Amino acid sequence: MAEGAVKNLEGEREEPVEGEDGQPKDKVEQLQKQLHDAMQQKAESEKKAAEYLDRIKRLQAEMENIQKITKRQLEVVTSQASERLLLKLLPSLDALRQAVKIANSNDSLPRDEIAVGLKMLQEQLAQVLETEGLEEIPAEGEPLDPELHEVVSYVETDEKPENSVLEEVRKGYKLNGKVIRSSLVVVSKKPRRPEPTEVGRG
Secondary structure, eight states: OOSSOOBOTTSOBOOOOBOTTSSBHHHHHHHHHHHHHHHHHHHHHHHHHHHHHHHHHHHHHHHHHHHHHHHHHHHHHHHHHHHHHHHHHHHHHHHHHHHHHHHHSSOOOOHHHHHHHHHHHHHHHHHHHHHTTEEEOOOTTSBOOTTTEEEEEEEEOSSSOTTBEEEEEEOOEEETTEEEEOEEEEEEEOOOOOOOOOOOOO
C-alpha cells in the first residue's frame, strides 16, 4: 500500500499512514528534519562561539603585550629625561659646592662679590629649569587670580585697587603651561570706613 492517503475497496478515502508514535508519517519526518536542522545550527553556533572566544583571547594577549611595551618605553623615556635634567643641573651643584667651600675658608670675600656670585648661580639654575618648560607666575602688582595665586593675608589700603597683589611671599611656577605651585601672596582690600556717628538728640 502506498504511503499517504489511499482508497479502500468501496472507493472511500482512508486516513494517512501513522508512524510509531501515532503521528502522521510525514509529520514525523518533518519534525525529524527540524530537529536535525536545529542540531546543525547549534553545532555551527558553538563553532562560531569558540572562534570568537579564541579571537578575544588573542586580542587580550596582544593588548597586554602592548601595555607592557608601552610601560617599558615610558620608563626609558622618563629615565632619559631625568638623566638629561640632572646633567644640566650638575654645573649649578658644582658652583654651590664651590661657594660653600669659599664661605668656609679663611679667604672671606666681600659681601657684594658673594651677592653677585649667588645672583649668577640663581640665574644659571633658572635658565636650566626654563629649558625644561618651567616658568614663573607673575604676581606682584598683578590682579588676584585664584588659579595662580593663594592668599596668605590681606592689607587694607587705598593706594592700590582692591584685590591687587601687594607682595609675593613665595614664588609660584607653571610647567609647560600647567600650574604646579601657586604663588603665596599678600593682597589689598579696601579699608573699612568708620560708621557715621549719630547726631545727639536734643
